[in-house]
Amino acid sequence: MYRHVRRGSATVCALALLLGTASAQADELELDWSGRIQSDLRFRMQPVGVGEWYSRQELPAGVERNWNTLGLKLEANYGRFHGVAAVDFVWSGVPERMTAIGDLSRVEKAEPYRLEARSIYMEAEGIFVKGLDLRIGQQVVSWGVGDQFNPTNNLNPDDLRDPLLFGRQVANFMVKADYWINEDWSISGVLVPLFKPAMLPLSGSLAVAQLDRLPFVSDSLRQRVVAEQAAAQTLFGHPTIIGNVTPVLPEPTFDNMQVAYRIAGTIKEHDVALSYYNGRTDFPQPRSNHTRQALGRRCNPSDTNDCVEGLLLTDVTLEYPRMHVYGLNVTGEVNPFSWISEEINGLGYRFEGALVVPQSQSIRLTNDALALGIPQAAGEYDYDGDGQPGGPGGREPLVVDNTPFLKWVLGLDYTFGEHVYVNAMWVHGLVDEYGAGDWIKEGYTVRQSGVIEGSNVLACALSKNGQTCSREILRPRLGDYVVLGADFKFANQAGMFRLFTILDATPLVEDTWDDEQGKRVQRKISPLSAEGFSMVIFPELDYNFGNGLELAAGALLQLGKPYTKFGSPETGGSTVFTRAKYSF
Template structure:
């Protein structure tokens, strides 16, 4: 019943980089600062809060109340290639940033480019326009007109967000986006079809009346274009014809510097820990959104209270963070997850070889010879009760030691992907009945799934290597201590007491069930390590080693993976060719099944007239049906198209 992951996305250019969608701002991995729990514009509308260090834009927040993040430059010009990768040599590496200089991701106010829509960390300065700044020529003054000031022949037009910011005296920062995307199944699906069409409107605001208070909110009305009507009655309901729902990534109040170095935030928010790209084993506070593959592992906001404390004047030197989450929120799974559960031949999460041998015989030998015994599977998720005793909490301590940022963390809560613990089998149609059952199944299996408890002890670091051209290095590891759980599977209730699932012992010993540990009490390790580098001004490369994917849980269930990719940047980042891929190592899969993988090419384009961005990409899944990326739970191979308008 193991669910595979349904996508991968590109990696960060640096540690200040907030996710995979954008182009790197500087070569190497800049170091994270104080942990970020505010939701910035990029967090809400672009890449998600994929970094632990940056503070939100807080456009209207007074300087003295802000965290020690670099301030954007006051100038206004288009972002050039030099702004992105530095003005170093056309080949080779650039100089390491000097201490005290502005961190990677700080740029001047500029026109809308790929990073504004597809990510790029904190490169968007506070109050910068979401669209391009357009200039228009004014009329020539006549004889009765007052003399024009020098340089007043042109005036800048402001975006709606800039106008709101200026009219509010810098206290109200807003941003609006419209996103339309379409996915088409091109392989591993029958029939090939449009599988997903999402149309989203995003509204974000951050109001800062003074240096101690900030109110942040964001709401996204979402219309799914595929209609779900199946019966005549469904055509009379908008629920089936137009699938509509609301999402929110932020709804909280922040109290800043209520005591020296002490901040508190209460409400719906996102807290992201870890230094790796996307695959962060130390990041467990917010559940993952795994439904939309191009936005893979996007965090889902949840209600929580967050306390940040920095006892030193230089807050990066030492900081503490505490988080309490009263309500458990599960991961959002793709439709293929249910297909994986209902597949009677899918891998089951037994941890011992004895039970694995029994279920392997049942799946590969007995059931194919006796198809009437294949059950129809129904999944039933057991959610934790909404009680304070089921709350989650986490603590983190971080510091900067020279050129290295490190942190240690602890989390107590639950794994956000459900795992099966019991499968109850009942007979619903007599085997000797001459008529076949209407649905084609003689047996029914009801699977109970739970969210197991766990404790996570984490360590992470990020740095740059000046003598290697500021090559970025990062790594994190999580020692996970799980709650032990058994898995019990009822076998078909046949005459004689069940099914003999040990035919090689020369004894007739039918069994009524297979039971054994699915999750051992034994602690297990997940880890990610990677590097990135920029060649000249137009080529970015990255690679990561992963031990353990997001859905893998428990000793004996952890695989090993390699991820790598590149960006080719042209025309001042108006055009980007991207290719990323992931492969699992052969020992992850059953013997003789070989490796599996996924390839994700994409083309990102920003037209010269601004305000609009396009993305065309694909996710191609490779491997046999018994491999990690080839199993049914991974879903289909897709081509997708996305258009985004910002103002």
């Protein structure tokens, strides 16, 4: 690390005097530089993709990424004032897709690069009144206590571009004030003027491309749409595919500013915090679908007998609904074995819970005039099937209702001597899961849907009732996960082997029509069965050579059927990785 110290300037001294924080003797300005050089090389073990030949989206096997990063951090201290600037310069070794000969002259295409501001802020201690600290600028505010899973961390958007850095968040401009009542208790307030969305991985587009995962809360509407899409494809040769997907961010108005408050303190060596957040979910929800027709016969290049007469393209608009989040964090250590020996390590525990009160969001369905076997006029969808779009009972269907729901993390950790650390957690609801639906209150999201083989899809479509034709695999909107991990250190603490696993403990449901019973029936699919099993296995070997050099290698194995949580294509599939980092 390089350090430079010099006397403060008259301007800085004048500012300190103005704020009433200058000391009788001039303070010194201290500058601390640090940085890192890091190279990540990652390989996707098998291709993952969605869609048929006419709409196929696929991520190939091979090099998944090659990110080369130069990270620089500057910290400045002058008395009670502190400033931080941390930026990453990232070069990608994987060229972007070339679409024209002119792209060969553009270095940003051949060697993509970007600049990311990790933090740029300034803060002052004891400003205006004793005990009041103020921080302004690009920053990350982490109030959660869970290990990587933090349902109360809502001020910053989630950064899911790199699954190996799960739990990371993107810095955002904030004004944060902390008032220390005494040494143990503080009150905090944060204002976030501009909303930022979550950053998604490259595989994130595959989630939206799976049109069989219909978002409607209404069972009957989903069943009807499944039948109509099947009829359009099988009878009229027009399959439905995804068109344009447009996320719409909130306008930068006063009404769309985010605010949060927290009171935190210590009770008999146990840390406790209560928090409140008023803002939006940073994961988008569908707000409108518009269907248009693309005429023209197309045939599968691999099978000239496999043809379609045209396509129905659905353009999707996404929005970010409002929500209120009430949080509780408790963490500490207990030692149930202290009666044996005071030298036995204590057992660490942490609980992080969030009560989320969402704003309901509906979706508007419209279409151009569609020239199918049964022509359909342009306009809004007939939601209730009475032949009068928008009439009585024809309200826009919900994709998220306003029912409150809970997310939480309960974790225990223990250290065995100097070489072994173990961690166990129960996680209820991941960052991308939103809306009421779990073992507390019923509510599902669709993981796969289609028509029952041999069913009369035309009759279902014409009757506007698809319950005898559709089959769905459903999953509660909020899942439960068992997280187990351990770190094993060796070679005088220079080497470490890490093994973490995440088991999806959420049962699935198959919902279908039963002719014998004359009704729809549900069959539970156990998370321990071959059909419902889904798991992440993350082994990593890391070695610190000293003087700042670290090398690591490992794998991220995501297992399960394509409709499960971790086997789904949008996770990006299983990868192996190597990483080299030099810190200075």
